[in-house]
Amino acid sequence: MNDTLPQETLDPSDWTPLRRLAHRAVDDALDYLEQVRERPVWQPVPAAVAARFHEPLPRDGQGAERAYQEFREYVLPWQMGNTHPRFWSWYMGNGTALGALGDFLAAIVNPNMGGGNHVGNLVEGQVLDWCKQIVGLPPGSSGLLVSGGSMANLVGLAVARSAEAAVDVRAEGVAALPQPLTFYASVEVHSCAQKALELLGHGARALRKIAVDARYRIDLAALAAAVAADRAAGLRPCAVIGTAGTINTGSIDDLAALADFCRREGLWFHVDGAIGAVAALSPRHGHLLAGLEQADSVALDLHKWLHVPFEAGCILVRDRRAHRATFALTPEYLAHAARGIASGADWYSEYGVQLSRGFRALKVWLSFKEHGLDKYGRLIDQNIAQAAHLAELVRAAPALELMAPQSLNIVCFRYRGSGGAQQGLNALNQELLVRLHEGGQVAPSYTTLNGSYCLRAAIVNHRTRTSDLAVLIEEALRIGRELEREQSSAT
Amino acid sequence: MNDTLPQETLDPSDWTPLRRLAHRAVDDALDYLEQVRERPVWQPVPAAVAARFHEPLPRDGQGAERAYQEFREYVLPWQMGNTHPRFWSWYMGNGTALGALGDFLAAIVNPNMGGGNHVGNLVEGQVLDWCKQIVGLPPGSSGLLVSGGSMANLVGLAVARSAEAAVDVRAEGVAALPQPLTFYASVEVHSCAQKALELLGHGARALRKIAVDARYRIDLAALAAAVAADRAAGLRPCAVIGTAGTINTGSIDDLAALADFCRREGLWFHVDGAIGAVAALSPRHGHLLAGLEQADSVALDLHKWLHVPFEAGCILVRDRRAHRATFALTPEYLAHAARGIASGADWYSEYGVQLSRGFRALKVWLSFKEHGLDKYGRLIDQNIAQAAHLAELVRAAPALELMAPQSLNIVCFRYRGSGGAQQGLNALNQELLVRLHEGGQVAPSYTTLNGSYCLRAAIVNHRTRTSDLAVLIEEALRIGRELEREQSSAT
Numbered sequence: 001m002n003d004t005l006p007q008e009t010l011d012p013s014d015w016t017p018l019r020r021l022a023h024r025a026v027d028d029a030l031d032y033l034e035q036v037r038e039r040p041v042w043q044p045v046p047a048a049v050a051a052r053f054h055e056p057l058p059r060d061g062q063g064a065e066r067a068y069q070e071f072r073e074y075v076l077p078w079q080m081g082n083t084h085p086r087f088w089s090w091y092m093g094n095g096t097a098l099g100a101l102g103d104f105l106a107a108i109v110n111p112n113m114g115g116g117n118h119v120g121n122l123v124e125g126q127v128l129d130w131c132k133q134i135v136g137l138p139p140g141s142s143g144l145l146v147s148g149g150s151m152a153n154l155v156g157l158a159v160a161r162s163a164e165a166a167v168d169v170r171a172e173g174v175a176a177l178p179q180p181l182t183f184y185a186s187v188e189v190h191s192c193a194q195k196a197l198e199l200l201g202h203g204a205r206a207l208r209k210i211a212v213d214a215r216y217r218i219d220l221a222a223l224a225a226a227v228a229a230d231r232a233a234g235l236r237p238c239a240v241i242g243t244a245g246t247i248n249t250g251s252i253d254d255l256a257a258l259a260d261f262c263r264r265e266g267l268w269f270h271v272d273g274a275i276g277a278v279a280a281l282s283p284r285h286g287h288l289l290a291g292l293e294q295a296d297s298v299a300l301d302l303h304k305w306l307h308v309p310f311e312a313g314c315i316l317v318r319d320r321r322a323h324r325a326t327f328a329l330t331p332e333y334l335a336h337a338a339r340g341i342a343s344g345a346d347w348y349s350e351y352g353v354q355l356s357r358g359f360r361a362l363k364v365w366l367s368f369k370e371h372g373l374d375k376y377g378r379l380i381d382q383n384i385a386q387a388a389h390l391a392e393l394v395r396a397a398p399a400l401e402l403m404a405p406q407s408l409n410i411v412c413f414r415y416r417g418s419g420g421a422q423q424g425l426n427a428l429n430q431e432l433l434v435r436l437h438e439g440g441q442v443a444p445s446y447t448t449l450n451g452s453y454c455l456r457a458a459i460v461n462h463r464t465r466t467s468d469l470a471v472l473i474e475e476a477l478r479i480g481r482e483l484e485r486e487q488s489s490a491t
Numbered sequence: 492m493n494d495t496l497p498q499e500t501l502d503p504s505d506w507t508p509l510r511r512l513a514h515r516a517v518d519d520a521l522d523y524l525e526q527v528r529e530r531p532v533w534q535p536v537p538a539a540v541a542a543r544f545h546e547p548l549p550r551d552g553q554g555a556e557r558a559y560q561e562f563r564e565y566v567l568p569w570q571m572g573n574t575h576p577r578f579w580s581w582y583m584g585n586g587t588a589l590g591a592l593g594d595f596l597a598a599i600v601n602p603n604m605g606g607g608n609h610v611g612n613l614v615e616g617q618v619l620d621w622c623k624q625i626v627g628l629p630p631g632s633s634g635l636l637v638s639g640g641s642m643a644n645l646v647g648l649a650v651a652r653s654a655e656a657a658v659d660v661r662a663e664g665v666a667a668l669p670q671p672l673t674f675y676a677s678v679e680v681h682s683c684a685q686k687a688l689e690l691l692g693h694g695a696r697a698l699r700k701i702a703v704d705a706r707y708r709i710d711l712a713a714l715a716a717a718v719a720a721d722r723a724a725g726l727r728p729c730a731v732i733g734t735a736g737t738i739n740t741g742s743i744d745d746l747a748a749l750a751d752f753c754r755r756e757g758l759w760f761h762v763d764g765a766i767g768a769v770a771a772l773s774p775r776h777g778h779l780l781a782g783l784e785q786a787d788s789v790a791l792d793l794h795k796w797l798h799v800p801f802e803a804g805c806i807l808v809r810d811r812r813a814h815r816a817t818f819a820l821t822p823e824y825l826a827h828a829a830r831g832i833a834s835g836a837d838w839y840s841e842y843g844v845q846l847s848r849g850f851r852a853l854k855v856w857l858s859f860k861e862h863g864l865d866k867y868g869r870l871i872d873q874n875i876a877q878a879a880h881l882a883e884l885v886r887a888a889p890a891l892e893l894m895a896p897q898s899l900n901i902v903c904f905r906y907r908g909s910g911g912a913q914q915g916l917n918a919l920n921q922e923l924l925v926r927l928h929e930g931g932q933v934a935p936s937y938t939t940l941n942g943s944y945c946l947r948a949a950i951v952n953h954r955t956r957t958s959d960l961a962v963l964i965e966e967a968l969r970i971g972r973e974l975e976r977e978q979s980s981a982t
Contacts, residue, residue, distance in 0.1 A: 008870055010587045010798055010862060010953040015525050018588055022521060025592055026513045029599040034506050042832050045610050053613035057624040061863035064589045071596065071857060078610035080602035081832065089832055090824070092847070095601035096501045097509055098555045101516055104595030105562065107800035107854070108520040110586035111571035119536050119569035122544035133548040147638060148847035158690060173694025175666040191822045192846055199649060199844065201692020203664025247824050303847060307501055309598035310849035331682045332939035333581070333738050333947070337921070340928030341533050341572065341580055342936060353690065355683055356583070356639035356794060358801035363598070366562060371501060372552035379499055430828070437831030445833060448823035456824070462501040 012064075021064055028072060033083065033097055036463065040440025042081035049074050081443055085463035086471060088456075089445035091247060091275055091410075093307040094463055098370050100309055102363025113357035115334065115347030124348060124361035130368060131300060131314050134280055135273065136293025142320035144351040145360050148313035149274030150192040152299030153241075155315045155327075155352050157183070157196045159297060160239040160268035163322040170326070174201040182230045184208045185241035186218035188248055190272055193241055215405055216251035218242070220261065227265060239268035239296075244289060245276020248447045248456070250387075250408030252276055255291030262296075269294065274301040274313070276408055281377035285384055285408070305383075305409075305460050306376055308364050315352075324350050383409040383459045390457060390469045399477055403454040412447060412454040415480035426453035428483050435479045442472045503555075512555055519563060524574065524588055527954065531931025533572035540565050572934055576954035577962060579947075580936035582738060582766055582901075584798040585954055589861050591800055593854025604848035606825065606838030615839065615852035621859060622791060622805050625771055626764065627784025633811035635842045636851050639804035640765030641683040643790030644732075646806045646818075646843050648674070648687045650788060651730040651759035654813040661817070665692040673721045675699045676732035677709035679739055681763055684732055706896055707742035709733070711752065718756055730759035730787075735780060736767020739938045739947070741878075741899030743767055746782030753787075760785065765792040765804070767899055772868035776875055776899070796874075796900075796951050797867055799855050806843075815841050874900040874950045881948060881960045890968055894945040903938060903945040906971035917944040919974050926970045933963045 012018050052074055082092040111120040128143035146152050160183075162169055167176050174181075181202060185193055187209045197207050208226045211219045227237045242258045245251070255271060262269035271277065271292055277300050280289040292298065296319065302312040317323035328350035330336070337343045349355045391406040394413045403412040414429045430453055433446050444457040457472060503509050543565055573583040602611040619634035637643050651674075653660055658667050665672075672693060676684055678700045688698050699717045702710045718728045733749040736742070746762060753760035762768065762783055768791050771780040783789065787810065793803040808814035819841035821827070828834045840846045882897040885904045894903040905920045921944055924937050935948040948963060 007956055008866065008873060008953070010585075010866075010870070011524070012588075015521060019518070019521050022517045022588065022592055023514055025596060026517055027510070029596060030506060030510050030513060032599060033502070042609075044608065044830075045613065049610070050613055053617040054620075055617070057621045058860055058863050059865045061861055061866055064857075064861045067589065067857045067860035068592075070860065071853070075610050075614060075853070076596075076600065079600045080607055080609040080611065082603065083599075083601055089607075090603070092603050093601075094501075095598055097503075097513065097599070098558065100595050100598035100601075101513055101559075103598040104591050105516060105520060105567075107586055107591035107594040108523060108574075108588070109567065109570045110574055110584075110591075110800050112573065112581070112583050112801060116571055116580075117535065118533070118571040119540070119566050120571065122536065122541055123566060126544040126546070129545075130548045147845050147849075150844055150846045154844060169692070169694065170689040171695050173665060173671075173697060174692035175668070175671060176694065177666070180664075180666060191820045191825070195818065195820055195844070198661040200690065201660070201665035203660065203667065204662050206664060301847070309601050310603060310847060311845075313847075327686065329682050329686055333936070334682070335937070335939075337925055337937070339535075340925035341934055342928075343925075353641055353645060353686065354638050354802075355641045356792070356801060356804075358638075362562070362566070366555075366558045369549055369558035369561065370552055370555045372549045374550045375499065375501075375552055379501070382499060434828055434831035434834075437833075443832055445824070446826070446828070448826075462499070465498055 018064055021068055025068060029100065030097060032076065036083050037085055041084040041086050041443040042437055043078065043440055045078040049078065085461060085465065086441065086468045087443045088458050088461065089443050091304055091458045091460055093304050094461055095309040096307055096367060099307065099363045099367050102366040103309055106359035106362040109359065111359050113359055114349035114355045115344065116341050117344040120359050120361065121344060123365050127361045127364045132316055134373065135277055135298050135316065136280065137298065137316050137318060140320060141316050141318050142323040142351060143314060143316040144348055146313045146315055146352060147311040148303065149272065149299055149301045150195065152274065152313045152315040153192050153272050154196040154199065156270045156297035156299050156317065157239065158200060159317055159323050159326045160270055161200060162326040163319065164238045164268055179234060179236035180206065181238040182206050182208055182235050183239050183241065184210060184223055184226060184237065186210050186212045186243060186253065188212055188216050188246040188251065189241055189243055190247050190274065193272065215407065216246055216249045218253045220254065220257055223261065237265065237267055239270050242269065242271045244271050244273040244292060245408055247275060248449060249404040249412060250276060250410035252288050255289065259291045259294035268296045270297045271295040272299050274299055274304065278305045279380050279408065281373055282380040283377055284381045302364055305380055307462055308367055312360050312364055327351055379462050383461065386459050386464060386466055386469060387411050389466055393469060393473045397473060397477060399480060403449050403452060409459045411457045412449060414452065414454050415476055417480055417484050422451060429453045429455060431483055432476065432479050436475055439475060441475050444472065509555055512559055516559060521588060523567065527574050528576055532575040532577050532934040533928055534569065534931055536569040540569065576952060576956065577932065577959045578934045579949050579952065580934050582795055582949045582951055584795050585952055586800040587798055587858060590798065590854045590858050593857040594800055597850035597853040600850065602850050604850055605840035605846045606835065607832050608835040611850050611852065612835060614856050618852045618855045623807055625864065626768055626789050626807065627771065628789065628807050628809060631811060632807050632809050633814040633842060634805060634807040635839060637804040637806055637843060638802040639794065640763065640790055640792045641686065643765065643804045643806040644683050644763055645687040645690065647761045647788035647790050647808065648730065649691060650808055650814050650817045651761055652691060653817040654810065655729045655759055670725060670727035671697065672729040673697050673699060673726050674730050674732065675701060675714055675717060677701050677703045677734060677744065679703055679707050679737040679742065680732055680734055681738050681765065684763065706898065707737055707740045709744045711745065711748055715752065728756065728758055730761050733760065733762045735762050735764035735783060736899055738766060739940060740895040740903060741767060741901035743779050746780065750782045750785035759787045761788045762786040763790050765790055765795065769796045770871050770899065772864055773871040774868055775872045793855055796871055798953055799858055803851050803855055818842055870953050874952065877950050877955060877957055877960060878902050880957055884960060884964045888964060888968060890971060894940050894943060900950045902948045903940060905943065905945050906967055908971055908975050913942060920944045920946060922974055923967065923970050927966055930966060932966050935963065
């Protein structure tokens with residue numbers, strides 16, 4: 001039998017060419033980062049390139065060298081652009097070289113972080129301990145690195161409902177609840193909260209969206225009234241989601257007041273801190289996060305303002321027992337052994353959805369050690385100061401209009417030129433945005449506030465220099481005037 | 492204002508030292524893989540090393556060089572061991588060098604694969620098209636790369652319940668269903684199916700665990716009886732989960748019969764193919780997957796038998812519209828633009844839980860191109876032949892006992908020695924397993940079948956040579972005898 005068995009492997013028979021290729025890839029990659037400022041922020045994928053991605057399943061291998069060459073020619077040049085100093089779209093980090101090397105090394109050693117006894121668990125444990133220190137949760141809290149804010153919020157809300165439910169909801173399901181659970185957040189809450197409650201089977205209707213004040217913070221009186229009304233209607237208020245940094249404007253709810261309210265009302269206090277919770281590291285703005293340390297659960301994103309490469313989110317839960325009780329399920333093939341590879345008291349798969357889990361902790365661990373958290377705090381302040389500067393530049397330009405108060409690192413504005421009807425301005429600014437992107441110089445994104453379409457610059461960028469912001473203003477003004485000219489010549 | 496703003500960055504001012512470090516890391520990493528066979532499979536983390544992972548949040552940075560040095564000394568040596576040729580625990584792939592390089596390059600370009608217009612979407616689209624071709628789903632099916640099998644099954648079941656529910660379950664929740672939904676799978680179904688239904692709010696009770704035949708395949712008559720009984724009780728049967736490769740023994744349900752049954756009964760047919768669906772690539776065993784191509788949704792894992800580094804799972808859904816309708820939610824800040832970075836018809840975030848998504852498609856794309864899928868098919872056959880060989884070796888050793896039929900690449904056996912009571916054999920084999928791990932020569936895992944604790948070798952390993960399996964037999968026999976001697980000298 002032995003003799004007839006083939007002995008193939010995915011490893012090379014000679015490692016030398018692969019080693020050479022890996023060194024070339026490292027040089028190309030570091031060139032890519034070193035020269036990022038010299039490239040356009042973004043450019044569309046040419047049709048001839050796009051056509052290449054419809055070839056059928058490769059039956060025969062073409063080798064590492066040629067596969068890499070195709071990456072270099074057809075993938076590398078047509079990126080989203082969020083590594084660029086003038087990318088301020090949505091809310092994304094840039095990444096770093098050592099962070100990327102961390103992902104490489106994680107994939108080389110390739111442990112499954114779902115469980116077992118190996119050093120990866122210690123690395124993740126330390127990273128989680130550090131995250132607790134950042135937000136002020138006690139050392140006994142539990143935590144889990146996850147894909148990002150959406151999963152972090154899903155896990156947090158799942159724990160909240162398990163902990164607060166009057167029945168064993170894991171066994172019996174949501175329909176067995178004697179009173180339907182309700183959840184509360186401001187109208188500015190990120191859409192992932194609604195997606196989470198839909199997935200959890202409570203339905204979007206279970207999420208009460210509470211009005212905000214002029215600074216886009218949850219209205220506490222309206223919140224109290226909603227909770228009281230639900231109780232009166234026989235429902236069971238379960239959790240309040242505080243937002244530490246709204247996606248639209250970067251606004252931070254009054255977390256201390258929410259913590260008080262939740263304590264008085266016996267509600268779970270969850271904070272979605274994906275956008276802004278790490279600003280707790282900031283020497284100048286950390287005070288905006290007061291109350292965060294009183295949360296029952298906090299969702300964080302490390303691939304945003306801490307610039308760890310995608311994916312790196314984090315959920316922290318004050319009550320470790322409640323957290324584990326929401327997810328742990330230990331069939332016979334996952335039983336923990338006393339010693340050996342399958343030992344270890346706590347397995348991370350018992351704290352979330354994933355059983356197989358990658359070693360994303362490594363890139364975080366390396367990055368935090370490389371830079372130290374004080375530097376991240378200073379960079380957060382730098383971005384906030386840059387946002388304040390951008391808001392000033394907008395205010396100083398009569399053809400531009402600031403559309404929301406700038407409190408954190410997000411600036412919403414539009415081109416108003418000589419003014420005009422809302423609808424016309426919306427269309428003009430939509431076209432202005434895509435021309436900004438197509439120009440390749442700057443990349444803000446967009447949102448709509450009270451019916452007004454806005455350009456939106458979220459400065460989550462360790463490469464942005466203050467002078468880059470002037471380019472955004474110049475380009476917005478130039479294209480805005482160009483569009484007005486086109487309109488007047490068309491009519 | 493401009494002048495007073497600091498201008499820090501996470502980039503180095505001089506890239507030369509970081510470049511040197513990256514080259515060193517590549518050499519260390521390739522040495523690590525090239526020499527994997529010379530190391531123990533596993534060794535416990537020394538207490539002195541473990542103690543290092545309790546240092547508090549680093550306030551000051553120590554630089555990339557020192558952070559990397561700490562990785563090299565304290566992290567690299569104490570791994571789980573699944574890169575090793577004699578690791579057969581649970582069900583994990585080894586990874587490959589180019590796969591790891593793919594993760595590095597993905598993190599360098601660092602796109603957010605949640606949406607927008609950039610080449611990453613084309614890469615993921617092509618990888619998904621290839622996955623459809625592997626399992627035989629039509630080109631118009633939808634798909635999504637996810638963290639792994641747990642998430643793939645969660646997404647598949649979420650789509651099933653949305654598609655089959657009589658009400659808008661996203662809006663109204665599970666409690667609004669006029670008839671509770673029920674789901675069906677064999678008792679051998681992976682625990683992630685139960686976790687998914689718990690999370691979705693149906694409760695573990697909604698999962699009917701159906702008996703299996705002697706080959707651990709779902710009993711079709713028992714399934715039909717359960718569905719009929721639930722209908723008679725006023726419940727609404729929703730979906731059948733077929734298992735293409737059970738975690739315990741690698742058994743594959745009769746998928747063609749399940750497809751027929753689901754069609755007749757109007758049920759959603761979901762296949763959990765995390766373990767074995769890619770065996771559709773096998774020239775010799777692909778026929779075992781007949782019926783897979785009729786599934787409504789298929790969960791796959793590419794970080795298992797295709798050896799893509801963690802994490803790489805995949806969900807495919809025949810009805811693209813139903814898939815998107817389960818997850819799409821487009822608030823104003825995620826609206827799609829006509830041109831520019833925010834354009835693109837379909838965004839992957841609209842097909843799953845995550846909004847921010849890493850570029851895991853790249854390592855899959857590179858790996859498939861490097862080796863071609865025919866080679867993966869041959870390697871799958873090689874592992875199955877190795878499992879058959881191992882089963883033969885077990886049968887040839889009177890002190891060992893085969894505990895389940897070997898059909899795929901999983902062999903369950905135990906040391907029975909001169910025999911004895913079940914309980915004694917269970918304790919003996921538990922100790923035998925941890926001594927195997929501690930010996931560092933071989934790493935099977937374990938399960939319990941019909942009350943008998945078994946050693947379990949899941950040969951998902953492109954580095955295993957047939958001669959490695961003899962080491963497992965020798966070591967099991969040696970330690971088994973050692974334990975028997977210890978027992979007899981103790982009594």
